Amino acid sequence: MQEQSATGRRKTAVASVRIRTGKGKVDVNGRSFDQYFPDEYQRKMIMAPLETVKQKVSSMDIIVRVRGGGNEAQAESVRLGLARALVKDNSEHRHALKEVGYLTRDSRRKERKKYGRAGARKRFQFSKR
Numbered sequence: 798m799q800e801q802s803a804t805g806r807r808k809t810a811v812a813s814v815r816i817r818t819g820k821g822k823v824d825v826n827g828r829s830f831d832q833y834f835p836d837e838y839q840r841k842m843i844m845a846p847l848e849t850v851k852q853k854v855s856s857m858d859i860i861v862r863v864r865g866g867g868n869e870a871q872a873e874s875v876r877l878g879l880a881r882a883l884v885k886d887n888s889e890h891r892h893a894l895k896e897v898g899y900l901t902r903d904s905r906r907k908e909r910k911k912y913g914r915a916g917a918r919k920r921f922q923f924s925k926r
Contacts, residue, residue: 798816798818798857798886799817800817801882801885802815802816802885803878803880803881803884804878804881805873805874805876805878805881805902806902807866807870807871807873807874807877807903808865808866808867808870808905808907809866809870809906810863810867810873811863811865811866812861812862812875812877813861813863813878814879814882815859815860815861815882816859816882816883817860818856818858819856820855820858821853821855821856821857821858822859823854823858823859823861824858824859824860824861826862826863830859834868836868839869842872842876843872844879845876845897845899846879846880846883846894846899847883849893849894849897849899850887850890850894852883861878873903880894880899880900881900884900
């Protein structure tokens with residue numbers, strides 16, 4: 798396996814993920830994986846594409862650069878980037894990852910505020926008298 802890189806996005810979070818042969822080191826913005834994502838659920842969600850294709854984390858190094866968004870959006874963008882990098886490395890993984898939805902980009906974004914409204918859809922308080 799040579800080095801593969803891919804980008805994942807979710808809302809305003811953008812993650813750049815690089816995978817290469819190594820000893821199982823996962824680095825997120827210069828910090829350890831467990832330190833950057835302390836929530837167990839988020840760590841499992843990020844590593845789910847590896848479990849789907851039955852690939853061991855111990856056989857590769859993962860370097861992640863992520864910015865923008867919140868914790869959850871960052872975790873989802875890293876998952877998408879990792880899934881895309883795995884497909885670049887081995888195109889046979891595409892079907893398995895697509896079947897469980899790891900290659901689908903979640904395009905939902907915050908709706909913009911409209912003029913004459915308190916928010917995107919909320920109206921200002923109405924007073925009859």
